[in-house]
Amino acid sequence: MIPPPDGGACVAMVGKDCVAIACDLRLGMQALTVSNNFPKIFSYGDVHLGLTGLATDVSTVSDLFRYKVNMYRLREERNISPQTMANLVSSSLYERRFGPYFVSPVIAGINQTSGKPFICGFDSIGCIDFAKDFIVSGTASDQLFGTCEGLWEPDLVSCACSGDMG
Amino acid sequence: MVYSGMGPDYRVLVDKARKVSHTGYKRVYNEYPPTRILVQDVARVMQEATQSGGVRPYGVSLLIAGWDDGIEPEAEGKDQEEHDEEKKKISGKTGGILKGGPSLYQVDPSGSYFPWKATAIGKSATSAKTFLEKRYTEGLELEDAIHIALLTLKETIEGEMNGDTVEIGIVGPPEDRLLGFEGVEGAQGPRFRKLSPQEVEDYLTNL
Amino acid sequence: MSSEWPDTLAAAPGQYAACGRGEEHGLGVHWEVLLGITGKDFTIIAASKAAMRGATVLKASDDKTRALNSHSLMAFSGEAGDTVQFAEFIQANIQLYSMRNSMELSPSATANFVRGELASALRSRRPYTVNLLLGGYDEIADKPTLYWIDYLASLAPVPYAAHGYAQYYCLSLLDKHHHPDIDFAQGMKILRMCSEELKRRLPIDFKGLMVKIITKDGIREEEYADDQNVAVP
Numbered sequence: 001m002i003p004p005p006d007g008g009a010c011v012a013m014v015g016k017d018c019v020a021i022a023c024d025l026r027l028g029m030q031a032l033t034v035s036n037n038f039p040k041i042f043s044y045g046d047v048h049l050g051l052t053g054l055a056t057d058v059s060t061v062s063d064l065f066r067y068k069v070n071m072y073r074l075r076e077e078r079n080i081s082p083q084t085m086a087n088l089v090s091s092s093l094y095e096r097r098f099g100p101y102f103v104s105p106v107i108a109g110i111n112q113t114s115g116k117p118f119i120c121g122f123d124s125i126g127c128i129d130f131a132k133d134f135i136v137s138g139t140a141s142d143q144l145f146g147t148c149e150g151l152w153e154p155d156l157v158s159c160a161c162s163g164d165m166g
Numbered sequence: 167m168v169y170s171g172m173g174p175d176y177r178v179l180v181d182k183a184r185k186v187s188h189t190g191y192k193r194v195y196n197e198y199p200p201t202r203i204l205v206q207d208v209a210r211v212m213q214e215a216t217q218s219g220g221v222r223p224y225g226v227s228l229l230i231a232g233w234d235d236g237i238e239p240e241a242e243g244k245d246q247e248e249h250d251e252e253k254k255k256i257s258g259k260t261g262g263i264l265k266g267g268p269s270l271y272q273v274d275p276s277g278s279y280f281p282w283k284a285t286a287i288g289k290s291a292t293s294a295k296t297f298l299e300k301r302y303t304e305g306l307e308l309e310d311a312i313h314i315a316l317l318t319l320k321e322t323i324e325g326e327m328n329g330d331t332v333e334i335g336i337v338g339p340p341e342d343r344l345l346g347f348e349g350v351e352g353a354q355g356p357r358f359r360k361l362s363p364q365e366v367e368d369y370l371t372n373l
Numbered sequence: 374m375s376s377e378w379p380d381t382l383a384a385a386p387g388q389y390a391a392c393g394r395g396e397e398h399g400l401g402v403h404w405e406v407l408l409g410i411t412g413k414d415f416t417i418i419a420a421s422k423a424a425m426r427g428a429t430v431l432k433a434s435d436d437k438t439r440a441l442n443s444h445s446l447m448a449f450s451g452e453a454g455d456t457v458q459f460a461e462f463i464q465a466n467i468q469l470y471s472m473r474n475s476m477e478l479s480p481s482a483t484a485n486f487v488r489g490e491l492a493s494a495l496r497s498r499r500p501y502t503v504n505l506l507l508g509g510y511d512e513i514a515d516k517p518t519l520y521w522i523d524y525l526a527s528l529a530p531v532p533y534a535a536h537g538y539a540q541y542y543c544l545s546l547l548d549k550h551h552h553p554d555i556d557f558a559q560g561m562k563i564l565r566m567c568s569e570e571l572k573r574r575l576p577i578d579f580k581g582l583m584v585k586i587i588t589k590d591g592i593r594e595e596e597y598a599d600d601q602n603v604a605v606p
Contacts, residue, residue, distance in 0.1 A: 027529050032540060034521060035529035055527035060492050076203060078265075087196035099496065113236060 052138030082109030093126030201232025213277025236266020329363030480509030
């Protein structure tokens, strides 16, 4: 599997009855910054999707899921759950197995039926990484890994969870 | 899923329903479609046959029964008493995300479909429905429901009723006791089972 | 399988930093200047006037812009042939929209449409190698707009932008001097700083800039004197 050309940083975390997801806002080419207003987290009802990687695919993939989730909501008259969204992302990315989108998605959300927080990450062809604690992705994933491994503990409350990434 | 009408058409529809619930749903979301979505898919197949060239409509009416995860009707009632004055809850009645429990649909050859609490299709459907109307109550127990169903059948069909001429299928919450083993975490029992001729016979003698 | 990928992606995916783009292969492409600046009630789009093929300047009064509708203007640079072909394709479709619906597409809708076309071309047999700036004036929000789009179809709304080598010279100047609420005179002053810096530092003569302004009254061309020499220290 060719690793995606990383760009940006994204982290999702589970706390006590909560999840947090954060990303940077930079759009750049190597050292040159083109924009400081390029969000990489997209919300689809109860589910939040973080996308790092090639900027054009970040936009393409986020638009694609906006379409798919809106169609799901119209068909089923309900919001998509984080778990269902995870499987949708996985199957949609694997559809492009031999010409993938260069993105590493992250999902964070709370399942409204069970009330339980849920996070997961993917590689660019849709292999799901279910994690109980945190998910990192992007060029800063090594640093985020270190920070999260050092600071994460079970049952963080919402302010501590988001403060972690400040 | 049961039918009334032409057997060969029904077999084709069963094949198509099974196929579409995988290609159009399980392979995308890794879960099986909710009953209503499956009913819509089957109804679409039947509707398209009424509008396409070179084909005739499917000569069957269907009853499709399902059981969905989510908040069941009784639990919902309890919940609302507890949270009496709390902010307006998403209720299962609006078909929201929490809607679960049993459901029953009728699908016609035209492609139109209707949700029912109890209904009948086939030759003497009208009299069967009249009969059901009198006997049906909210919150029926399974045993009573089977009893009423068999009574209705007895009133309206001609011919003998025995374990070989009557079939009973039950769709309900996962029955872990039918798994045949215990202690495997995450294992879910079957939601659908068909009564054996002997079991049907027992119910019939109790009528 | 990889032969089905567009050359630009199959070549070496690793080089595309994300949220961004890699190097282009067409010679001379980087030397073309595209500049965009927004202010309080205007957007300035400036494009170099040189039309180059390899080491030769073919024309010194090239117009690298197309008006899409009365309130949005697209400037383009990139591989010869692709540029005008793509720009006029977009122009035709945006104008068709205006005729069919008796209303104009907003600048943000236009930008997303352009991105969509470029993105689907990117994964086709032959992608367009075109970099774009989309200047506009949003009549509903009553605000000037500017969108930066590169040939990989990365789209970003920006207060000021450039393409090619001009980015390296101009973005730092703009970082220092730009504010969202500058008036037109200040905007032109910053543009002058940029063009002088480009003249001073770029190793080729890009034959000056063609400057167009988008305001609530529409698009107009601004006289832009660029015959005086710039002192190089």
